[in-house]
Amino acid sequence: MTVRTRFAPSPTGFLHIGGARTALYNWLYARHHGGTFILRVEDTDADRSTTESMQIILDGLKWLGLEWDEGPGVGGEYGPYFQSERNDVYDRYLARLEASGHVYEDDGAIRFRVPDKLITVSDAICGEVSTNLKEQGSRRYDAETKQEVEANPDIVIKRPNGGYIFHFVNVVDDIEMAITHVIRGEDHLSNTPKHLALFEAFGATPPVFAHIPLNLNPSGTKMSKRDQGALIHEYQENGFLPAAVNNYMALLGWSAKDDQEIFSIEELKARFDLPGVNSSNSKFDYDKCRWVNSEHLKHLSAADLLTNAAPFLSRAGIDPTDARVPAALELARDRAQLLSEIPGVIATIFSDTVTYDDASIAKVREKAELPQVISALADGIAGTSDWTVDGIKSAINEAAGKIGLKMGALMLPCRVAVMGSTTGADLAPVLVLLGKEEVVKRLTGFGAML
Numbered sequence: 001m002t003v004r005t006r007f008a009p010s011p012t013g014f015l016h017i018g019g020a021r022t023a024l025y026n027w028l029y030a031r032h033h034g035g036t037f038i039l040r041v042e043d044t045d046a047d048r049s050t051t052e053s054m055q056i057i058l059d060g061l062k063w064l065g066l067e068w069d070e071g072p073g074v075g076g077e078y079g080p081y082f083q084s085e086r087n088d089v090y091d092r093y094l095a096r097l098e099a100s101g102h103v104y105e106d107d108g109a110i111r112f113r114v115p116d117k118l119i120t121v122s123d124a125i126c127g128e129v130s131t132n133l134k135e136q137g138s139r140r141y142d143a144e145t146k147q148e149v150e151a152n153p154d155i156v157i158k159r160p161n162g163g164y165i166f167h168f169v170n171v172v173d174d175i176e177m178a179i180t181h182v183i184r185g186e187d188h189l190s191n192t193p194k195h196l197a198l199f200e201a202f203g204a205t206p207p208v209f210a211h212i213p214l215n216l217n218p219s220g221t222k223m224s225k226r227d228q229g230a231l232i233h234e235y236q237e238n239g240f241l242p243a244a245v246n247n248y249m250a251l252l253g254w255s256a257k258d259d260q261e262i263f264s265i266e267e268l269k270a271r272f273d274l275p276g277v278n279s280s281n282s283k284f285d286y287d288k289c290r291w292v293n294s295e296h297l298k299h300l301s302a303a304d305l306l307t308n309a310a311p312f313l314s315r316a317g318i319d320p321t322d323a324r325v326p327a328a329l330e331l332a333r334d335r336a337q338l339l340s341e342i343p344g345v346i347a348t349i350f351s352d353t354v355t356y357d358d359a360s361i362a363k364v365r366e367k368a369e370l371p372q373v374i375s376a377l378a379d380g381i382a383g384t385s386d387w388t389v390d391g392i393k394s395a396i397n398e399a400a401g402k403i404g405l406k407m408g409a410l411m412l413p414c415r416v417a418v419m420g421s422t423t424g425a426d427l428a429p430v431l432v433l434l435g436k437e438e439v440v441k442r443l444t445g446f447g448a449m450l
């Protein structure tokens with residue numbers, strides 16, 4: 001059996017981290033088993049579906065690298081992949097239910113007769129859940145009288161206006177598209193008995209169902225679009241790497257059952273499987289997501305680091321083609337958690353002026369000998385001919401010796417004088433990139449300020 005999974009978003013909003021995680025798990029499951037990953041757009045709700053939302057979802061999936069084998073823009077033998085274009089298929093399936101006596105008309109709507117029996121969902125993650133739809137749906141809450149009232153448990157599958165309802169089209173398409181595994185959010189678990197009843201009415205074997213537990217925000221409620229880290233396009237804007245976001249989303253509900261937390265996409269494809277998915281809810285942690293990103297930044301190839309950082313450098317006024325950029329990026333990759341933080345670490349290398357941080361200046365001013373230190377540094381550095389990390393360090397060491405101090409006492413003043421702050425990338429490599437003339441200019445300029 002060839003595994004066929006699908007991501008079936010309704011284009012009614014942004015690509016949310018919960019949806020993206022569902023897409024990732026379906027994609028990983030298909031890739032792990034050498035199967036096919038399908039993108040199907042559930043846009044039967046014409047009032048709420050928008051092309052903008054569709055574009056955001058497609059862009060988000062593309063940015064994450066979750067390429068689909070069948071679906072919009074790709075085609076495939078089970079298309080069309082937009083439900084709004086599949087009415088003839090739904091009409092055909094409805095005719096089958098009419099012929100077998102499974103449906104009837106009710107005030108212009110079409111209802112599917114639910115069976116009066118226990119339906120058991122054997123979920124690959126959540127275990128067994130049994131329901132009798134006839135009993136479960138026979139009462140409903142009436143908001144006007146604020147009471148439970150009699151209700152018709154039979155499911156409306158077509159509205160009086162002719163529009164088909166989610167449960168029906170979802171099942172028809174899973175049958176038509178030969179879906180073998182339905183991996184989706186736990187919020188759909190309660191729909192699954194209805195779906196199983198429909199599969200049975202069509203005489204079709206249902207797919208394996210796997211409902212992924214919810215992703216909660218730090219306060220323990222269901223994550224909403226207003227929570228930090230909820231929207232995929234914001235990860236891109238904020239300087240996350242797609243591989244890191246995939247890694248973090250994989251951890252939101254799955255573990256490799258060992259201590260490993262940092263995974264490349266290839267490793268995830270090799271190791272992801274349904275038994276590793278937890279049956280309890282996950283809790284979103286933005287700081288952990290940042291940490292995962294910092295780990296991926298550390299391991300990027302130099303070329304990939306440059307490609308990914310380039311837009312952020314340009315935005316900060318640093319020319320990504322500047323010959324010093326690759327070396328500067330190497331200095332920044334250990335200090336930045338996000339691509340967007342890289343320019344801040346290395347901006348001083350590419351700037352004509354130093355932006356001084358008041359607190360940093362105050363800190364080095366505490367030592368009375370600061371003017372003497374700066375002038376010794378300026379002289380020592382001006383006199384060195386070995387413009388390498390080692391050469392610069394020994395020049396600083398010698399300058400320290402000349403004024404009876406240890407090298408360590410000169411490092412922080414030098415950093416503040418040249419880079420403007422006590423924090424930032426490693427000092428000596430930054431000096432190498434700045435060039436001797438610029439370093440001496442900054443030291444003397446700082447000395448004159450004292």
Ligand code: GLU
Pocket residue numbers: 007008009010042170182183184185188
């Ligand atoms: N369109 C449904 C949703 O966005 C998909 C449900 C499913 O995956 O079966 O929630």
